Amino acid sequence: MTEMTPRQVAAKALSLLDLTNLADDCDAAAIETLCAQAVTPFGHAAAICIWPRFVAQARGTLGPNSAVKIATVVNFPSGDLPVETVVAEARQAIADGADEIDLVIPYKALLAGDEAAVRTMVTAVRDVCAPPVLLKTILETGELKDPGLIRNASHIAISAGSDFIKTSTGKVPVNATLEAADIMLNAIRESGRNVGFKPAGGVRTVGDATLYLNLAATIHGPDWAIPSTFRFGASGLLNDILAMLDGRGHSTSASAY
Template identity: 45%
Template sequence: MPPRSTASLRALILEAGPVDQVGIEERVQKYATRSIKKNSKVFALKLAVSMLDLTTLEGKDTPGKVASLCRKAQRPHHTPDIPHTAAVCVYSALVRHARRALGKSPVRIASVATAFPSGQTPLATRLAEVRAAVADGADEIDMVINRGAFLAGEIALVQDEIAAVREACGQATLKVILETSELETYDNIRAASFLAMRVLRNGDFIKTSTGKTSSNATLANNQVMLDAIRDHFLATGIEIAMKPAGGIRTAKQALTFLVAVKETLGDAWLTPARYRFGASALLNDLLRQLEKERTGHYQAPYSFSEASGSY
């Protein structure tokens, strides 16, 4: 049972406008029916590679693993015309290893900070983590919002915390993770999007999920947030970027998400500065499909640096 909305949360939802659940779900189903073939497909696959935040967020991450992730981000495949990924995304303690591996490479370093994924530490600790990550060389900070406070109706507290993290970021780009699966309703997701966007700068991101819960980025959640970005842009002229994360594993899914961007926000958002995918397994499937398009033959997954022990 979803928790009862408090008066302040209800007021925010009313202000942001409610979401038509049936309409959104019907609309996103249609995105999968678009026929994208040949040149358009190759274009979209390469665009998706260039929009990737190649991610490793595991307890067993080591400096060596981060270094090989950085090499893969810089040169995902031996064929020359495949772009580098937008960024690598690592835990804050590993940022300095990523910086050493990447040097002056155009691949940016994103770091999850603010006690990812729960966010349940004192604000001072979270801000210190953000400052440390930026000092170590992070270009982008992925923060989690205080979902407990949001659902309890402490809207102003959530917004103040986002603003405080934004200040701690300095020049670094901020990505605000709403953790949609814990917000329970589309109305809440839209309300939380507006709450975050009102304190964000041009080019900062809102992001669906941590990838650490059972339900991750869905096409419908993505659509609710894209609609919110469009409405915010039309009202204020501020261009907020978007990052779905978690659960996007296949090239086909990625193409469907790009269709949603194209049809909601237009070509201006079809760039790595305005749209990102947070994923790890996705890159190999994108490369596999690009190789299929290049050679005309279906490829085996073990040719793309995964599942080397499998058949």
């Protein structure tokens, strides 16, 4: 396998980026900025990932047939809302124009041994995500901690109909890690299903992105990571990607996501 140059990694990472603003103080102006940032001179991000209340605005800004998808979050970030509330959130977001739903599983219930709660939640939200809407399930691996539990959560989410499994909300002390990524990528391989992977939270540089892409290539092959199978959930990563692509080298970002 030919190793990609940092610039090639940057270009690939841009195409896989869910450019994210889930800040508590996000407002309409920030959404306008995010939509503009998602389209660069070097290509466009895969998606923007935003709070549900901004989906309709983003759809109006990007237009009905934008190459940049709109992802939004439900049951976020706590993971402990009632199923009917989460289903209503998802249904409304899709009606407002969301292309992708990022669902936090009830990970606290799973920690307490309740696997059925996870399966019930994912299945219920899957039922309202009619194709081509994608369902990406957030496992909150930094809270699950135990490798066996992360693997189990991955398999439950996959078997219940997830299109992607995602590490984190970005709202807890430990977010994406290579250790969790390894477990989740292997769970996808073990499942035999065409399911994608999304590390989120803490992926800030092209160097970080390289580590995750190399891991995915090792487990699934060099051509596996494309927008339909791999996303980065990040905000600050875009700064480093653009710095690399326009020849400025690496930038730094204080972003927490």
